Structure formats: structure tokens, C-alpha cells
Amino acid sequence: MRLLTHNMLSSNIKGVVNGFPLRIEAEKVLEKNVEMNSDFLKKMFEKIEWKAFVEASRGMGYTELPEEADSSMLDSDEFLNRFHHALLELHLEEGALVCPETGRRFPVRKGIPNMLLHEDEV
């Protein structure tokens, strides 16, 4: 699972109000190179929740993203490179996503988060 996916997922347990963002517990992170597409990044910048994204990247052990960002930074290649790397090249391979409200852990195995709910959570 990559951080773009993480940025659009919310805890889905019944009764949870603030299920976003899921906290990342990383046991194993993989890096895979992807060609950079700056038009795509510019479009995504508008849609990403930045704070959650930065937090998630730190959870994955990547600390190069600035706390705050605005669209003027998209003119900088260095910024784009970092944004690209964190958004599309880091994969959470083993670990868990944790509901911020209840602490319920959704395990991630072989890169696939298991978001299935127990009967009493639906």
C-alpha cells in the first residue's frame, strides 16, 4: 500500500467519527522506482490532505517532507521529487493501520491492508 491510498482511506468502524487519518505502524517498507509525472503531482497536491500525508510519511521512516506546503512549492524540482517519492514510491509491506479513535489495528500483510470489519463493527 502506498501513501496515496492511505490518504483516501478512513477507519470504517461503526460509530467512529474521526476515522482519518489511520496511524501507520511500519514493520517493513519497500521502495520501488516510478517515473515522475509532474502534472499528476500538481493535480494530486490539490486533493491530498497534507498534514496526514506528512505524518504518514514519517510513520514510514521518511522525514524529508516539509510540515507545511503550498502550491508555490510545486515549482521546485526538489520538492516535487520528495513529494513523488513519498506519494508513489514507498510501499507499506508489513505492519498495520490503526484507527485514530478506537485504536483498532488493521493488519497489513504482503502489502495488502485487511480492512474487514468484525460483525459488531459494521
Add this chain to the structure above:
Amino acid sequence: MKLKELEGHLGSLDQFPNPKIELEQYPTGPHIASRMLFLAENSYDDVSNKVVADFGCGCGTLGIAAALLNAEHVLSIDVDPESLEIASLNAEELELDMDFIQSNIMDLRWRGPVVDTVIMNPPFGTRKKGADLEFLSAAMKVASQAVYSLHKTSTRDHVKRAALRDFNARSAEVLCELRYDVPKLYKFHKKKEVDIAVDLWRFEPASHQS
């Protein structure tokens, strides 16, 4: 990528070794799947450089087709872990970076208008009544650009009404009618192959909010 080449790649994918009846597990054949995604890309520009989600991905066919046509990010979701494992191996085999999630489509909660296009071949609802429209309802909430889906031709009016009236679609259009050979996977199918008419739909969601 040419249509023939796309179809060839899709034909090489591993499919459900032990299909589960209650989940309506049968693959979209390479012929239909390649045309579905080719049309989405070449007539509507809904695939390349986009974020695409595959609902009920099974062994991955539709999402893989999107990735082969240069979708920037593909997220494929299924409730069944065995299918997901095969799907992820299929993607790896073709050296595609894709994301997979195990979840019931009905239970996922989404943030923001990140997904552009949803592609799916949902259960027709023959085992669990209404499953087709439940999938459509969920897809219409997630996609900001378009939803592509297959539904039995016999349900055409019903699907159109639900899309426009209940799910707020801006448009609901049948792009083509197809013959779908559902192989005899299940004992209750009497004939060797059950050939049914299905529609390929394209829906546009109302301007996105969430």
C-alpha cells in the same frame, strides 16, 4: 499499447482456482476486459494519468488493464483474500505497481475526491439480491469522473433509473451490449456455458462532494 497486445496480457493472467459461489466469482474475459478499458481510455480519457479504483477486483483483470494503459495509480479492492493474493502476483508478473485492499466494498469509508475513475464487474446479484446496485451506489460516491460497469441487459431500465434518481448520476449511458460467456463454474448451471447479454455502462457522477 495496442488492443491486441492488451488482450494478450490479460489472457495470460491466472484466474480463480476455486471460485466461491456466494461471491459470484467469475472473471471478465480478456476480450471484454480489454475493450472496456480501451474504450474508457481512447474515447473518454478516463484511464491514463488517472487514479483508478477496481471494485471487486477478483484476480485483478480490470485494474491490471488500467495499469497497462498507464493509469498513474490503481487501487484494487476485493473481500476475498485468496483472489487478492493471485491478483497481486498477476500484477507483479507484469511488473506493475498496484495497490490492493481487502475489504467489503460496502464497508469502506473514503476521504476526498482522489479517485477519478471506478471500473468494475460487480456481482450480478444472482446470489445476493441487489449486490449490483450496492456496488454502483458505492462507486458513484467514490468516483469524481466516471464509473464503468457491467450489468445484465435485462436490468437496463432498472439500472438507469437507480443511477439517475437514487445515485445522482449526471449521465448514464450504455456504451455497448456484449455477450458474456459465464463458464460452467457452478453445479447449478445446467449448460456447459451460460451465455448472457450484458451492458457496458458509463456513468458520470454529480459534481463530487465529500
